Amino acid sequence: MSAPDSSEPNRRLKMADIASMVGVSTSTVSRALAGNPVIPQALRERIEGIARENGYVVNQQARGLRMQRTHVINVAIPLGHESGQLISDPFFLEMIGRLADEITARGYELLLSKVAAPEAGWLERMARSQRVDGVLVIGQSDQHEALNATAEWYEPLVVWGGAAEGARYCTVGVDNFAGGRMATEHLLALGRRRIAFLGPPQAPEVALRYEGYREALAAAGVAYDPTLTATTHFTLSDPTEGVRRLIDEGASFDAVFAASDLIGLESVRVLAAEGLDVPDTVSVVGFDDIALARQSVPALTTIRQNLAEGAARMVDLLFRRMAGEPAPSAMMQPSLIVRQT
Amino acid sequence: MSAPDSSEPNRRLKMADIASMVGVSTSTVSRALAGNPVIPQALRERIEGIARENGYVVNQQARGLRMQRTHVINVAIPLGHESGQLISDPFFLEMIGRLADEITARGYELLLSKVAAPEAGWLERMARSQRVDGVLVIGQSDQHEALNATAEWYEPLVVWGGAAEGARYCTVGVDNFAGGRMATEHLLALGRRRIAFLGPPQAPEVALRYEGYREALAAAGVAYDPTLTATTHFTLSDPTEGVRRLIDEGASFDAVFAASDLIGLESVRVLAAEGLDVPDTVSVVGFDDIALARQSVPALTTIRQNLAEGAARMVDLLFRRMAGEPAPSAMMQPSLIVRQT
DNA sequence: ACTGATTGCGCAATCGATTGCAAGAAAATT
DNA sequence: AATTTTCTTGCAATCGATTGCGCAATCAGT
Numbered sequence: 001m002s003a004p005d006s007s008e009p010n011r012r013l014k015m016a017d018i019a020s021m022v023g024v025s026t027s028t029v030s031r032a033l034a035g036n037p038v039i040p041q042a043l044r045e046r047i048e049g050i051a052r053e054n055g056y057v058v059n060q061q062a063r064g065l066r067m068q069r070t071h072v073i074n075v076a077i078p079l080g081h082e083s084g085q086l087i088s089d090p091f092f093l094e095m096i097g098r099l100a101d102e103i104t105a106r107g108y109e110l111l112l113s114k115v116a117a118p119e120a121g122w123l124e125r126m127a128r129s130q131r132v133d134g135v136l137v138i139g140q141s142d143q144h145e146a147l148n149a150t151a152e153w154y155e156p157l158v159v160w161g162g163a164a165e166g167a168r169y170c171t172v173g174v175d176n177f178a179g180g181r182m183a184t185e186h187l188l189a190l191g192r193r194r195i196a197f198l199g200p201p202q203a204p205e206v207a208l209r210y211e212g213y214r215e216a217l218a219a220a221g222v223a224y225d226p227t228l229t230a231t232t233h234f235t236l237s238d239p240t241e242g243v244r245r246l247i248d249e250g251a252s253f254d255a256v257f258a259a260s261d262l263i264g265l266e267s268v269r270v271l272a273a274e275g276l277d278v279p280d281t282v283s284v285v286g287f288d289d290i291a292l293a294r295q296s297v298p299a300l301t302t303i304r305q306n307l308a309e310g311a312a313r314m315v316d317l318l319f320r321r322m323a324g325e326p327a328p329s330a331m332m333q334p335s336l337i338v339r340q341t
Numbered sequence: 342m343s344a345p346d347s348s349e350p351n352r353r354l355k356m357a358d359i360a361s362m363v364g365v366s367t368s369t370v371s372r373a374l375a376g377n378p379v380i381p382q383a384l385r386e387r388i389e390g391i392a393r394e395n396g397y398v399v400n401q402q403a404r405g406l407r408m409q410r411t412h413v414i415n416v417a418i419p420l421g422h423e424s425g426q427l428i429s430d431p432f433f434l435e436m437i438g439r440l441a442d443e444i445t446a447r448g449y450e451l452l453l454s455k456v457a458a459p460e461a462g463w464l465e466r467m468a469r470s471q472r473v474d475g476v477l478v479i480g481q482s483d484q485h486e487a488l489n490a491t492a493e494w495y496e497p498l499v500v501w502g503g504a505a506e507g508a509r510y511c512t513v514g515v516d517n518f519a520g521g522r523m524a525t526e527h528l529l530a531l532g533r534r535r536i537a538f539l540g541p542p543q544a545p546e547v548a549l550r551y552e553g554y555r556e557a558l559a560a561a562g563v564a565y566d567p568t569l570t571a572t573t574h575f576t577l578s579d580p581t582e583g584v585r586r587l588i589d590e591g592a593s594f595d596a597v598f599a600a601s602d603l604i605g606l607e608s609v610r611v612l613a614a615e616g617l618d619v620p621d622t623v624s625v626v627g628f629d630d631i632a633l634a635r636q637s638v639p640a641l642t643t644i645r646q647n648l649a650e651g652a653a654r655m656v657d658l659l660f661r662r663m664a665g666e667p668a669p670s671a672m673m674q675p676s677l678i679v680r681q682t
Numbered sequence: 683a684c685t686g687a688t689t690g691c692g693c694a695a696t697c698g699a700t701t702g703c704a705a706g707a708a709a710a711t712t
Numbered sequence: 713a714a715t716t717t718t719c720t721t722g723c724a725a726t727c728g729a730t731t732g733c734g735c736a737a738t739c740a741g742t
Binding site: 114 | 353396397398399400401402403405406411413416431433434437438441442445450451452453454455457465466469470471472606607610613633636637638
Binding site for chain 4: 357371403404406408
């Protein structure tokens with residue numbers, strides 16, 4: 001008995017419904033809603049008005065099928081060598097947030113795929129499903145080969161990570177080698193000589209940081225000691241064990257270069273718990289400059305990656321590639337942020 | 342001059358291509374790939390084989406249009422009262438990760454929408470675009486009305502948050518009122534009497550925590566002092582000011598109940614920087630139990646929300662609603678985790 | 683060998699939009 | 713008034729899959 005609402009959403013409206021309400025064909029409605037100038041302004045406004053009043057929204061499936069584009073970007077996070085299921089590193093959150101801003105600003109949507117245990121062909125399926133117009137991969141993980149294989153024929157693909165050897169895919173990232181060198185040089189300048197390295201070296205970006213570390217050691221004439229390298233994942237519990245292992249094995253070290261801030265922060269915590277004072281006894285440098293690095297006590301010295309710029313670059317390159325222009329990889333300079341550790 | 346690869350992906354394959362390669366109609370290919378038993382096993386395997394060899398992947402746009410479902414779930418994060426653009430709270434990352442697991446496990450994809458400055462009708466557009474089969478909203482923010490309006494006619498909608506008064510939408514969350522009470526009772530049990538509250542009370546879930554706080558005070562016969570309430574956002578820089586403001590205004594307090602761990606951790610840091618010892622002079626309790634709460638020094642006492650369970654519940658309810666079954670809101674019990682603050 | 687049941691597979695309609703082409707109406711020109 | 717030009721607007725094909733219906737081939741039963 002209630003008066004019929006202006007919007008009575010019993011059934012999903014299609015363009016034909018709007019067309020018959022206005023008394024025109026779907027062609028006209030389609031053109032009007034697309035802002036095509038061949039439709040006179042008066043009529044266009046009438047159509048827009050009726051569409052709005054009835055809460056009509058274009059069916060994106062149909063539109064996508066006809067137009068051969070979806071206005072969706074796939075953001076994939078491969079977790080190849082991460083044992084745990086969870087992404088616990090805030091680095092990802094900031095990156096996702098920045099990418100979301102950039103993608104939304106261009107009128108696109110973001111399809112997030114967490115690729116927990118990469119099966120063969122995951123990236124190829126992603127590229128061929130035609131569900132998305134482009135793919136961004138955050139971190140190479142151990143998927144270097146898969147990336148190369150797909151990049152061979154799929155243009156709109158941009159990867160955040162290191163410029164791995166033999167990579168034929170487009171990467172955006174900071175100069176990880178330089179970052180590793182800067183971190184190590186900083187520790188050397190503090191007088192540290194026994195510098196440990198903590199991180200997952202299977203990931204190309206970490207491998208480059210590691211090379212920078214060894215390069216800096218060599219340049220300073222400090223002998224490289226393999227027992228000071230501990231392999232850990234990016235997850236939260238793993239670095240704990242990594243640091244403990246170093247201590248338990250009796251390795252004597254006076255500094256830690258951690259492959260990520262999360263690993264760095266955890267190292268600081270474990271060292272403190274073991275009675276090793278940071279920074280008096282042991283210095284620590286992280287990588288990323290996540291928000292928590294600044295906030296923690298003591299504040300973590302780290303190598304900063306500018307994610308705002310990085311995300312903007314990735315999206316910029318991706319859209320160029322989607323437009324058919326070839327876009328080259330980009331490398332940005334990291335910077336050393338000296339804090340208390 | 343290179344030998345033609347087994348997969349020559351010059352052009353995107355459609356089902357008709359596979360059909361002509363096998364020598365059958367698209368109907369048969371479609372049925373075979375869908376595992377329809379009317380297709381004899383031998384033929385089905387031949388079709389599957391050829392499809393695989395040629396890297397054929399079903400066009401999801403076309404499939405979605407025909408089937409009237411997309412196999413995509415929209416996860417929306419409204420940031421109504423967050424001044425900053427960024428989601429910096431790790432709570433979101435863990436939640437997104439858990440939801441991604443649940444959604445992927447059911448063969449669906451996750452479309453992530455960061456709704457930075459909610460415009461009128463954002464949720465309605467989301468629901469009507471037919472780009473997704475259901476919508477999950479993480480946190481009510483200040484969008485209570487929008488949620489109510491859309492829930493009126495759109496079934497597959499589940500919200501993470503508090504059971505706000507007059508909410509006609511389906512919510513999943515912990516009992517925020519009980520959580521607020523538990524936190525406050527814990528502080529009272531420690532002998533604290535001047536307990537400050539920090540958080541954004543516009544969000545319904547925070548409002549409930551606040552009510553629990555006041556309820557506990559009243560039950561203990563401790564006078565409520567409005568000058569001990571400071572409004573802050575969930576971002577990282579804002580709590581800093583919130584705490585400083587309390588101190589600067591000369592409010593004397595011996596405990597802080599923070600509406601989130603991020604606010605709690607920041608409070609600890611600021612208090613320490615101001616020379617107020619935690620926990621000797623001031624006790625702090627947070628909310629969420631993010632990974633960092635355990636890891637920080639001193640480790641943060643907090644009210645734990647079980648996000649793994651919460652995410653599973655949300656997705657479970659959403660899929661029930663997508664199937665047309667009415668599914669009621671769910672409330673889980675939080676638990677007090679006593680640590681060092 | 684003939685009828686009826688069963689199985690295997692293709693035809694063609696359908697999902698909801700977009701757009702090239704062209705027809706009819708209106709305006710401008712001669 | 714007749715013709716040309718310009719505006720509007722609709723017809724119908726198209727994007728790539730799914731599926732109800734029905735025809736032909738195979739098989740079983742007598």
